[in-house]
Amino acid sequence: MIGILLRTSLVVVLLACVSTALxxxxxxxxxxxxxxxxxxxxxxxxxxxxxxxxKGTVLRTVDAGAQWQAMHVDGADAxxxxxxxxxxxxxxxxxxxxxxEASRVYRTQDGGQSWTLALQNTDPRGFFDCxxxxxxxxxxxxxxxxxxxxxxxTDNGGRDWRQLVNGPQADTDEAAFAASGNCIARLxxxxxxxxxxxxxxxxxxxxxxQAWQAVDTGMARRKxxxxxxxxxxxxxxxxxxxxxxxxxxxxxxxxxxxxxxVHRIIAPRGYRSGAACVGDKLPCIATGPSGTDxxxxxxxxxxxxxxxxxIDLHGNIGWLSGDxxxxxxxxxxxx
Numbered sequence: 152m153i154g155i156l157l158r159t160s161l162v163v164v165l166l167a168c169v170s171t172a173l174x175x176x177x178x179x180x181x182x183x184x185x186x187x188x189x190x191x192x193x194x195x196x197x198x199x200x201x202x203x204x205x206k207g208t209v210l211r212t213v214d215a216g217a218q219w220q221a222m223h224v225d226g227a228d229a230x231x232x233x234x235x236x237x238x239x240x241x242x243x244x245x246x247x248x249x250x251x252e253a254s255r256v257y258r259t260q261d262g263g264q265s266w267t268l269a270l271q272n273t274d275p276r277g278f279f280d281c282x283x284x285x286x287x288x289x290x291x292x293x294x295x296x297x298x299x300x301x302x303x304x305t306d307n308g309g310r311d312w313r314q315l316v317n318g319p320q321a322d323t324d325e326a327a328f329a330a331s332g333n334c335i336a337r338l339x340x341x342x343x344x345x346x347x348x349x350x351x352x353x354x355x356x357x358x359x360x361q362a363w364q365a366v367d368t369g370m371a372r373r374k375x376x377x378x379x380x381x382x383x384x385x386x387x388x389x390x391x392x393x394x395x396x397x398x399x400x401x402x403x404x405x406x407x408x409x410x411x412x413v414h415r416i417i418a419p420r421g422y423r424s425g426a427a428c429v430g431d432k433l434p435c436i437a438t439g440p441s442g443t444d445x446x447x448x449x450x451x452x453x454x455x456x457x458x459x460x461x462i463d464l465h466g467n468i469g470w471l472s473g474d475x476x477x478x479x480x481x482x483x484x485x486x
Contacts, residue, residue: 175484176445178454178471181216182478189472191235191245191332194465201243202472203232211263213240216470216480222263230255234281234332236289236309244269244309246282246291248329254279256291258309270303270312277301280327281334283342284308292335292344295321300344300354302335319344319354319363324375330396331425331461333381338389339431345391347378353391353408369415370404371395381426383435385409390435390446394422399440399458407446418444419451425461427469429483436483438462438471445483454481 183189183202189210191203202210202219207227210219224230230247237243241262247255254272256279259265270291272279278294287308293301300318305311325348327334334345344354344363351372355364370393371377377395384390387409394403403422407414421441428435433448440458444451459473467483 176454176482178443178457178479178481180457180477180479181219183210183219183472183476184221185210185219185476187476188460188474189476189478190231190233190330190460192461192463192470192472192478193235193237193243193332194463194469195237195239196465197468199237199240200463200470201235201237201245202470202478203235203245204472204476205231207247208232209235209243209245209263210478211237211240211243216478219478220263222259222266224257224266226268227255227257227266233329236282236284236332238284238308242308244282244289246279246332248279250278251275254293256282256309256312267310269309278326278329280329281332282309283335283337285337290335290337290342292327294326300327302342302344317361317363319346319356319365321346322349324349325352326375328378328380328393328396328424330380332463333383333425333427333461334379336382336384336389338382338384339386343382343389345379345382345393347372347380347393348375349373351378351393353379353382353389366408366413368393368404368406368413370406379406380422380424383426383428384431385428385433385435386431390426390428392418392423392426392437392439394418394439396422396424396440398422403437403439405437405446416446420444420453425459425471427462427464429464429467429485434483436462436464436481438473440473443471443481 189204
């Protein structure tokens with residue numbers, strides 16, 4: 152599975168403080184208190200955030216990152232939590248990856264003191280990848296089984312899940328990347344699924360419809376380590392990033408969709424695994440192991456060389472997470 156292949160990457164030296172190309176935009180490194188790779192990050196508001204990663208790691212801050220508290224999930228010490236979605240300081244869900252029963256979703260409603268197993272994969276061919284929520288309504292993406300992506304949905308904040316019968320159809324050797332928790336997203340009444348491997352597409356399902364639409368992004372594809380890694384909502388489309396993760400320091404790809412038009416741009420400094428936009432507008436941030444960059448609609452601005460895997464924003468404030476327990480708080484200049 153593609154998710155399994157993503158467990159190794161280049162270790163990037165962390166800078167004590169990242170300078171930015173835009174006055175007013177700041178990226179401040181914080182102490183997570185752990186050394187494992189953190190691919191899951193969720194910004195609830197300007198003060199509350201959750202992070203997740205290897206060895207069953209779940210972290211929470213309620214003071215803007217001045218302190219990060221480690222949580223314990225019973226029976227999950229060997230799991231790799233690739234995605235976390237926080238609703239408040241008390242409520243969050245985390246997703247672990249792996250073949251068969253290693254793919255799970257846990258939920259807490261008491262600030263991480265206890266966790267309930269809400270969903271567990273029972274198909275040895277299944278492999279969970281990422282989640283997206285819109286209020287209490289949520290979606291979870293799994294790699295294709297019998298030629299279709301597995302999509303699970305919840306209407307009560309992740310307490311209960313059911314599988315959709317009509318997941319997107321996948322080509323042979325097409326799958327999703329469990330790299331940053333952003334391989335599935337909501338785009339204003341549309342569910343979006345990002346793919347890689349044999350194809351590099353965005354699969355779209357409009358609310359009230361049954362048929363998925365597949366859009367070619369023009370990104371690198373046709374090998375297991377390349378494709379679309381992350382997709383974020385824009386007012387009239389999406390902002391997606393990816394490339395070839397084995398070429399971390401070589402130019403990657405990004406696509407922007409406005410209405411029905413897809414515009415491909417080159418991320419100048421390497422493949423990017425995580426994407427987020429300020430609300431649903433520009434600027435957008437792309438991050439990966441070789442650095443973080445901001446796209447203002449005209450050009451890229453380098454925000455630093457420290458490597459991260461994932462990003463999540465609440466408005467213009469959020470966090471980045473990555474290897475070796477790396478966490479940073481980002482405040483994006485809206486001017």
